[in-house]
Amino acid sequence: EAGVAQSPRYKIIEKRQSVAFWCNPISGHATLYWYQQILGQGPKLLIQFQNNGVVDDSQLPKDRFSAERLKGVDSTLKIQPAKLEDSAVYLCASSPGVVAGTGEQYFGPGTRLTVT
Amino acid sequence: KNEVEQSPQNLTAQEGEFITINCSYSVGISALHWLQQHPGGGIVSLFMLSSGKKKHGRLIATINIQEKHSSLHITASHPRDSAVYICAVRPDSNYQLIWGAGTKLIIKP
Numbered sequence: 001e002a003g004v005a006q007s008p009r010y011k012i013i014e015k016r017q018s019v020a021f022w023c024n025p026i027s028g029h030a031t032l033y034w035y036q037q038i039l040g041q042g043p044k045l046l047i048q049f050q051n052n053g054v055v056d057d058s059q060l061p062k063d064r065f066s067a068e069r070l071k072g073v074d075s076t077l078k079i080q081p082a083k084l085e086d087s088a089v090y091l092c093a094s095s096p097g098v099v100a101g102t103g104e105q106y107f108g109p110g111t112r113l114t115v116t
Numbered sequence: 117k118n119e120v121e122q123s124p125q126n127l128t129a130q131e132g133e134f135i136t137i138n139c140s141y142s143v144g145i146s147a148l149h150w151l152q153q154h155p156g157g158g159i160v161s162l163f164m165l166s167s168g169k170k171k172h173g174r175l176i177a178t179i180n181i182q183e184k185h186s187s188l189h190i191t192a193s194h195p196r197d198s199a200v201y202i203c204a205v206r207p208d209s210n211y212q213l214i215w216g217a218g219t220k221l222i223i224k225p
Contacts, residue, residue: 042202042215043159056212091159105149105213107159 002026004108006092012114018080021111025074025094031055032069033105034077035091043091049075082115089113119143122203122216130224135190137219139203142184146206149213150177150188153200162188162201193223 005024013019025032031050035043046065047057052072060067064083069075079086089110097103120141129135139148150162163170163177165186170177174193179186190197203216 042204042217045212048212093159104161104164106161107151109156109158 004092004094004106006090006108006111008111009109010112010114012116013082015084015115016081018078019082019113020076020078021090021092021113023075023077023092023108025092026096026106029094029096029106030072031095031097031103032075033091033093033095034067034075035093037089037091037110039088046077079113082113084115087113087115118217119214120203120205120216122201122219124219125217126220126222128222128224129193131194133193133223135193135197135221135223137188137201137203137221139186139188139216140184141186141203141205141214143205143214144208145181145184146208148179148186149204149206150186151202151204153202153218155199159202190221195223195225198222 004026007022011019033048034046036046037043044059046060047067048055049069052069065079067075067077089112091110092108093105095103095105123138148165152160152162162175165177165179167181174191176189188201198221200218200220202218204213206213
């Protein structure tokens with residue numbers, strides 16, 4: 001079974017530039033999560049999708065971050081414009097749970113973003 | 117006080133040693149996860165527990181719901197086990213995971 005795919009793996013941009021990350025979850029998984037993990041800290045949930053609907057985006061900085069999951073499959077997370085404090089690893093995870101938040105989460109390899 | 121506390125924060129051991137990492141939490145939960153994160157950043161889910169004990173290879177995870185405590189054990193540790201081990205709980209009250217700060221494990225050959 002293929003795992004959660006993410007691209008790119010690494011990205012370096014200057015502040016005020018834009019960046020987009022892509023995630024393809026495990027086939028059939030209804031729930032998709034985007035996390036931000038700053039060095040030395042645990043992951044912070046940015047947004048959770050159930051199929052193509054948003055379940056929770058309370059910690060997403062909506063002035064600069066946006067995410068979508070068209071057709072309930074793969075997802076993109078965008079930052080526009082980036083700030084220095086956005087430097088982090090962005091993790092995508094998926095879960096088969098048909099009830100939001102249930103089930104084991106399977107993580108992708110992450111995208112390491114460096115903002116200079 | 118954090119809702120999920122892990123101990124120790126850092127652990128260095130020799131190859132072959134029996135390893136124990138602890139996780140205590142202060143909220144009612146419906147599930148507890150143990151995850152492994154290697155330096156490259158990727159996270160692997162090791163166990164999801166709601167009661168009792170689970171075993172996978174050299175890894176054993178236990179949970180005591182009454183005491184709000186879980187342990188992750190590694191038998192016959194190996195340098196490739198070197199990673200950060202993270203405990204995360206799903207509270208009864210909502211579906212968001214609450215993450216521990218992680219335990220950095222180094223196994224020396």
